Amino acid sequence: MGAPRTLIVLGGTTEGRAAAAALAGRPGVRVVSSLAGAVRAPSLPDGEVRVGGFGGAEGLAAYLCAERVAGVLDATHPFAAGMTANAAAACAAAGVPLVVLRRPGWTAGPGDRWHRVGSVAAAAAALPALLPGDGRVLLTTGRGGLARFAGVDAAFWIRSVDPPDPPLPARHTLLLDRGPFDLDAERALLDGVRPHVLVTKDSGGTATAPKLTAARERGVPVVLVDRPPLPGGVPAVCTVDDAVARLLE
Known part of the structure; x- marks a missing residue:
């Protein structure tokens, strides 16, 4: 052989x-x-x-x-x-x-309020128009590119597997966790954070998709970053x- x-x-x-x-x-x-x-x-x-x-x-x-x-x-x-x-x-x-x-990738369905953007920078730029004065953002884009959100005046809940490097938004809470995430857990997360906007990447697959279902159920808009x-x-x-x-x- x-x-x-x-x-x-x-x-x-x-x-x-x-x-x-x-x-x-x-x-x-x-x-x-x-x-x-x-x-x-x-x-x-x-x-x-x-x-x-x-x-x-x-x-x-x-x-x-x-x-x-x-x-x-x-x-x-x-x-x-x-x-x-x-x-x-x-x-x-x-x-x-x-x-x-x-x-x-993911496809929007009835009831989804998705705003597709071409980059993480574009996602940060889109937030001010979607947020009230006391805006809360659930950010699940991973560790990379978080500096883009540092200048956005909002309270951020940042979910990441490992602690991200600075700079980070001035008002933020780290949620260190690893998928897959089930629907009940994502519902509980959104109910606890009560975000005005969810920001995520179009990663596709099933491991992190339940957050989109939870956002749809609660009428939360989603800023979705398209793939390169x-x-x-x-x-x-x-x-x-x-x-x-x-x-x-």
């Missing part, structure tokens, strides 16, 4: 862990999951795990060549645009096939099964 094929899974998302689990048990396959290291005590996937960056697209390309990688699955968060761009450039340089796995576009020419799939099948081809 020859050496096993090395397949790289980028990202510690729910989909990334599921893909690693599906690949790790296959004969003739060596799966290595690469985690950015941005989250403390992450849930580790099956197979080998490396933590930390590669040093940009050039560093990743060198790693792919050194490890003789046969294929790369980008299962990073839909908003990890920098990593996806580096993966696309590195795979093109190294001649390694790349598959991007992106869970479908994928690099041109990169094949993308929506399910773990399709991603695994593509990677094994």
